[in-house]
Amino acid sequence: MADVMTPERARLVELAEAGRTSLASLSAMLGRNPSYLQQFVRKGSPRKLEEADRRRLAEFFGVSEVELGADPDHATSRESDDFVIVPRLPLDASAGPGTFSAEEISFDSFRFSRRWLREMGLDGADLSAIRVEGDSMEPLLRSGDEIFVDRNKRGGEGVFVVRIGDALHVKQVHASAPGRIKLVSENDAYAPIELAREDVEVIGRVVWKGGRV
16 A cells, blocks of 8 residues: 555545535546546546646646646646635525535636636635525525635634535525524525524535626
8 A cells, every 4th residue: 555655646545625515526528438547546546637637637736737747847737826726616606495416526617827826815715615595695696696705714703605405505594592693694585594503504605706797
């Protein structure tokens, strides 16, 4: 195992664990057999990741390709250019009755300049982009809007993406009684929801929105 678990393999395992995703899901994202990355990590086969696979993983995790085994002289490093890749996730977060998601794996991405992110106060944020569906957060958020969710920000009050069971929602989060949390819609047609804190997983704070005119 010692000669198989090279630094780039160990780094891939570390990134997957930190991102709370599996090697099988990442393999599927690459269009590979579910065991592809597991074999790469545990058995050393393939010996090196193909360039396209390595770049895709580096973009997904927001790291340099060098960390995943690329030649430093030829790597496309996110840290070395002027742009940041923000993964777009197929989560269709609901602003209505809720929606269900089986995977949280990027199927697309946005590319933003670091300067713009700094100007927006988003430099260093752990961003994911998802699309809103439903009208419960209108007029603040409309169905079809793309929102940026900062997974580093899960406390306090504001607009958050939260998970209740298997359903994702976009709601204002307010403190309630001890051990309770209140989820409030912008649209008055939707009544507030109050739940036990342990029944709600806060995914991250909504920090930016964009949509069609």
